[in-house]
Amino acid sequence: MRPVFPITPLLPDLLASLAGHPRLVLEAPPGAGKTTQVPLALLDAPWLDGQRIVMLEPRRIAARAAASFMAAQLGESVGETVGYRIRFESRVGPRTRIEVVTEGILGRMIQDDPSLEGVGAILFDEFHERHLAGDLGAALALDVQSALRPTLRLVVMSATLDGERIARWLGAPRITSPGRGFPVEIVHPPARTQETVEHHLARVVALALRENEGDVLAFLPGRREIERARGLLDRLGDGVEVVALHGELSLAEQQGALAPADPGTRRVVLATNVAESSVTLPGIRVVVDSGQAREPRFDPSSGFTRLETVAISQASADQRAGRAGRVAPGRAYRLWPESRRLEASRVAEIEQVELSGLALELAGWGSDRLPWLDAPPAGAMGQARDLLRRLGALDDLDAITPLGRGMLTLGATPRLAAAALRAPASSRALVADLLALAEARSPLRGEAARNDDFRQRLHALHLWRDGGARAARSGTADAGALAAIEKASAGWRRRLDVRAAASGVPDSRTVGNLLVHAFPDRVGRRDDGPAARYLLSNGRGVRLHDASALHGEPWLVVLDLRLDARDSLVFSAAPVDEDVLERDYPNRFIVERVLRWDETRQIAEAFEERRFDAIVISRKSVPVAGDDAVPALLAAVRAKGIACLPWSEHAQRLRARINAVRGWLPDAGLPDVSDEALLIRLGDWLAPYLTGKRRLDALQASALSEALAAMLDYDQRRLIDALAPDELRVPSGMCRRLEYGTREDDPSAPPVLAVKLQELFGLADTPRVGDGRVAVMLHLLSPAGRPIQVTQDLAGFWNRTYPDVRKELKGRYPKHPWPDDPWTATATHRAKPRGT
Incomplete structure (x- = not known):
């Protein structure tokens, strides 16, 4: 008899809904049982008619765990009725009817067979995580459903999502499960001065074990933090078992972390956000949450989407805390100030990662007009297509090329897929290593970690592969990291149909010559000036650090760097042959006559340049003729x-x-x-x-x-x-200049007429311009030319202000007329005649 979950009473409603409507939104909190109970409930639905159910699970650990739990309920092994497919690993058989898949596998299935023959339902689990693969898979599935398979059932499931918005997007009914949970007390133990996250967490875990019953689940952002915290917690003493749970563990280690603790033993599980949902951890009564997670962000310095440590969302914090209330009232310790406000929910990956993989998928599909929940940003898609054209995956019309088709099938990132498929067959084993190394963090440790020569990572892998533990004891590389890289390399060897692993030391430029096809925009040539400076083919400048192992290399391909305002610092690169560039990228070598503006000499100059993209290889001066210099002169202006x-x-x-x-x-x-x-x-x-x-x-x-x-x-x-006359004739008979544009904020401001007031005697009205529309702004001057009054009301000046001005200035300028009545006096630009 199957166990009863909170979702169990809703299963008849779910089946009835899908019998009448091909789409459904299911909201169910963690622990409700949606991941493992819904697929099993659908197996015997009449509309399924023996077809398969595919469930997209965001994480590999959750995919394995869900498949194992469902198979156990059926009394079978994984790979019979229930199986899974994840990157480099597949446990499905001819009888499999429920397939739990991850990452881009669903997209690959749809690309390979747009009609999805034999698939009756697709379930999108934990859709609130908004992974790019999930968004793309859902958009493609909706497109297939509307155009080819109207009877295909689509179910979007999540613990925390905007169900109303999702339901509107799908045009689907919405079912909500109440879940099963107990109250969880939230506390915020403060960190000590200069205390690291790992030390803070270890201290609070010890406190939690003293203050509470049951096991402890502690969330940290990644494997490195987990290992450091584990070292700090090893002294908790007998009766406490500390285990890790993250995506880089072996299958046996993951299963061990998910199994119940031995009787009489309390367990502390140090986990990444894989433990937020979809996996069941028995006995957890306490959660200690660092408030951090690793999420994908596009890293322009490497050209890859890297995992970056970020603050979690409020939805994630609530979901993590809920883990403490599965079996009884619990407590959640949050290692951030209570006053800190978190973002309500996580941002969709489609809005913050590099999209060349998505652009390639859409080119393979033949259209980007898909029913997106959130459409990909136009700018990011434009950049992605630029890269695909450079890699040779798209032609000038953005249609997918034969190479692009091959890249799509391989399933690597477009950069690495291009490198793999353009490599000669004899180098495929080496390429498998390079793909695994390029995707991973550097396995080098200690002083060796500062080595910017990418070949040293390959050397460490081959040394470890050939020498095993003896090589790892040298201390220059992390054995665990190398083991994970070796596992990935083995997966790439299978995909590339390579039987034996590479070994030994390749020629000095072989690594760069292979990787240049992944980073054709990162080719660098040594500058004619500073020896450590290189100019990249994309126009940026980079520099080697003082202790670089790459000084003196004429050409490099740069894999990783730290972006700086001027010249970026190279973190990882490899030498490359110019001959390889000329052989494989002949169209990017051009000879062109160019004009430049010499800022120092203030002159336009003409040159004939031979370039590789933005890299000038040679330049010679040529004459400037006719209007050749005009563009350079205009650019200077x-x-x-x-x-x-x-x-x-x-x-x-x-x-x-x-x-x-x-x-x-x-x-x-x-x-x-x-x-x-x-x-x-x-x-x-x-x-x-x-x-x-x-x-x-x-x-x-x-x-x-x-x-x-x-x-x-x-x-x-x-x-x-x-x-707008240039000047006006005033009553004195003189022509005085008008000044226009005296106010920068208002070019249409009245022009200014600066004139001695004696020249305006007898003038009643302020002069006007603009066909009488605009009164001139009068700057009335003393006989010495100093301003007396600024006005547009000359009559008002004569009536109100002039008597005071006359009284004040008559004694100062006795040789100039100061009549009692300025209205009838004769205007003049001269002083009074002698003797008057």
Whole structure:
């Protein structure tokens, strides 16, 4: 008899829903039994008609555990009715009807057989984790269902998801299981000063064992932190067993961690986020949560999506704490301040990882118009397709190439798949090692970990493979890391149909010559200047550290680096032959005549360059003729700004007048001659006047004025002269200049007329321009030319302010007229005649 789970009472409703509708959203908290009970409940559904059920499980540990638990309920071994397929491992047979699969395996199944012949239902477990493979698999499955298999059943299951949103996306019914849980007390024990996460966790685990009954589940972000914490907890004493649970363990070790503790023994399980859901850990009464996890992030320094330590979401924190309340009331110790606020839920991988693998899948599918829950960002997809074209997986029309098809089938990341498939058959065993090493963290330890020569990692692997434990005792490499790399290499050898593993030391440039096909954008050539500096084919500069083992190599392929604002620091690289580049990438070697602007000499120069992408291999000077230098001169103006041109005073005044009239009469159709507009249209108005020139200072002010005037037709010039005259005649009979554009924030501000007030006697109204629309801003000056008043109300000045001004200044300037009545006085620009 099968055990009863909280999900059990809902199974009839679930079956009834799927009998009438091909899609379903199932919300069930951890421990409800959805992962292991739903697939078994569907086996005998009439609509399944003997077809297989495929369940996508995000993690390998959970996939193995779920398959094992379901098989045990049927009294069978894994690989009979229930089996699993994970990367490099398969336990399925001819009788298998439930397949638990991980990572890109579902996508591979759909790509290989779009009709999904023999598959009656696809279940997406733990969909809230929003892995890229899950999003892609769901989108592809929906596409298949709508176009080819309307009877295919799709079930999205999760403990914590936005069920309403998912149901709207699927157009599906929604069923919710209440779950089974006990109350969990949340406490936040503070860290001590400068205490590491591992020491904080070890101290709290010891406290938890003293204060509580049952076993302890402690969450840490990764294997390294688990091993460090395990070392600290080994002194807990007899009766306490400390075990690890993470994805790099062997199958036997994982099964041991999931098994109950021996009678009389308390267990501390140090786990990554694989233990958040989908796996059952018996006896857990306490959770100690570091609040950290490793999640995929695109690392532009390596070109890979790497695991990065990040703070968990509130949903993950709640799910982890819930592990303490499965069998009885429990307690969760959270190792972060209670005041810290976590993000509500984790961000979908599709929004934060490199998408070349997704772009390749969509190219293989023949369309990216899929029913996404969250569509991939356009910018990231554009970058991904650029890389695929460089790798040779897409053609110029973004159609998949034969090489791209092969890469899709291999199942590696596009970079590594390209390297594997472009390698000669004789090097396939070595390529398997390189793929495994490139995907893993460096196995080197101690001082050797600083070695930036990627070949040393291969050497360590081969030494370990040939010498076993003796080689590992040298202390320069981590035996556990090498064992995991060897396991991955064996998986790649099977995929590449290689029987024997590589050994020995390859030629000095063999490693780089193979890996260059994964990183064609990371080829570097030694700079002619500093010996440690290299220029990459993507245009970036990089540098070797002082103790680098790669000094002196003319060409490198860079696998990993730390991005800096200027030259990035190389962490891992290998030498490569230029001959290999010329053989395999002949189209990227070009000879081109280029013009450059020499900032020091302020001159345009022409060269004939031979380049590999952005790397200049050779350069020779050639003559500059005709208008060849015009683009370089225009680029110099754009870089320096419009003010670098030799503007005459007349030209600057004309620009100000034009912009003023544009502001007063927007519909007049006058050109925009602001700095920004002139820079945008440099090629239209300035380029003709630069023909035959190599220097900006060869452009004369008169030519620049001519270029500006040429932007106006005859009627526009007349309009500007009429509405924005260069000067005004004042009552004294003199012509005084108007100043336009005196306010940077408002080109259409009234022009300024600076004039001695004696020259305006008898003038009642403020002068106007712009066909009477705009009153001039008067700067009234003393006889010495000093400002007295700024006004647009001349009449108000005569009436209210002039008497005070007259009283104050008459004694200071006795030789100038200060009449009692400025309205009737005669305007003059002169002093009073002698004797008056």
